[in-house]
Amino acid sequence: MSPCGTASAPAGAQATDIPAHRVKLDNPLSVAIDRLGTVFIAAPSAHGVWRVNPEGTASLLGSKNPAVTSRRGPAEGEDDCGSPASVAVDPNGYLVVVDHGNNRVCYLNTGGTTSSLAGSGKPGFAGDGGPAGYALLSSPSGVAADRAGNIFIADTGNHRVRRVQASTGIISTIAGNGSPGFSGDGGPATSASLMSPQGLAVDSDGNLWIADTGNNRIRRVDASSDVIKTVAGGGGVGFGGDGGPATRASLGGPTAVAVDDGGNLFIADTHNQRIRRVEADTGVITTVAGNGRSGFSGDDGQATDATLSNPTGLTLDEGDSLYIADSLNHRVRRIDLGSGVITTVAGSGSGGGNEAPVADAGHDQILECTSPEGTLVQLDGSESSDPEGGTLALRWTGPFLRAASPAAGVRPQVFLPLGKSVVRLSVNNGQLVSQPARTTVEIRVGLQPMGEALANMVPEGEAIPGRRKAWKLGVNLPLGLRLLCGSRVLRSGEVSPPRIVALAGDEGPVSLAAVCAAWRKPEGTCLLFHFTDGSWTYDLNTANFKRGTYLATIEMPDGRRFCATFDLH
Structure with a gap:
């Protein structure tokens, strides 16, 4: 993926390319990559996951309350995965998202739709041995998948790591006894004490690697024996130990781990502002990125000279690159492990969330x-x-x-x-x-009054000229109009007919219903103009009127209303 990739529209919207370096990632917490080289970034402020494709386009998945369906748990209380803290890709290419704030783990598809994997949404600990969707989680922070599709969850608030079996959907604890602290190395992982575990990784042999954040250690659960041991950390809180055994090194709140096919371990040593590496063959720890200072610098140079700020997520591609969620720099960065060069692949470096565009539909x-x-x-x-x-x-x-x-x-x-x-x-x-x-x-419509009766017609609300013709009481007062579209006369069937909507005399409003009743015509039709001989006409029967001045209000097919006056004597 090019560091000058572009970001595009949310799921369901038309794609529009936006340079990825302009995206405000705002504290990206986790990063994952699939076999095709598509990078996924957990974006809590956007309430979704950024997907950056190998060709350099991206889309925001899961934002704006996508539809939710339940596969393995109750529908009641479900919501979208709106607080993504960690992201992983399972062997089938499905995206797995930890919804930290809602105590859930979800599947997220390419259309932005989520489905529940684990957690009912309520905080707590319960459900081992049953369907994962009914289980209780507590502030989960990390997720990983093995080659069989089993999902591992860092159940941080419960000080456990739990597993959802791919074949059954059953959840169980595989590490941690629920008591915060440190104990259990050399014994069963379920008897050990963990302290707020966060990042997880599963290697090609099925071994589970745990960022035991509160204990400042990295621990490994053997796939065949389920025995847990410390593989990095143990020298106290802080920074130290480079060039020596990883188990004697000091770490500072490690939050993420990644393991390559050779068994080499990479650690997001978050509070030390470094990425560290433990050699599989020797167990020796070294720094591969970060100079220990907090800030942003070093792109296009050696990663060990660069400045990081709270790195919290790691992933490896199938080549020779390590991706870092450089959270407080609001970026995702990439290290070419062959050359040691670091670059930014996404993020503007500005937090606070992306600002919505502003639509302007122009003048009326x-x-x-x-x-x-x-x-x-x-x-x-x-x-x-x-x-x-x-x-x-x-x-x-x-x-x-x-x-x-x-x-x-x-x-x-x-x-x-x-x-x-x-x-x-x-x-x-x-x-x-x-x-x-x-x-x-x-x-x-264009209007042409026909005859003298509407000669003084004006739009409703305007002053009517005082000069008008007087008509004899009892006659049929002829009202006539032409309606035009350009030079074309509008005929019956092409538009709705004009209609009289109000009459008023010197003594007040005239009841149109009474007028129609007196004329023995239904009110719906007795007030409509009729198209005759090239114009719309209406013969107003004044037999039941009284002498005086009258005001007629006429509504046109376009909804506008016009007024005209006449005198009866």
């Missing part, structure tokens, strides 16, 4: 109708912005005609119907999705 628009089948409108999302400086993918939704919603692009052209349409825009920068923005597009 008012347009004249061009066709009853839909008026072409150009939308404008060009003012949308991304604090991360990434490329944005735009997603527009609305009552689009002639094409399905959503639409994409910065300035898409869409067809909208008559009236007011609300169009919404959301954007994503490959990491986070914006809050939706909205714009209103109003498509108006």
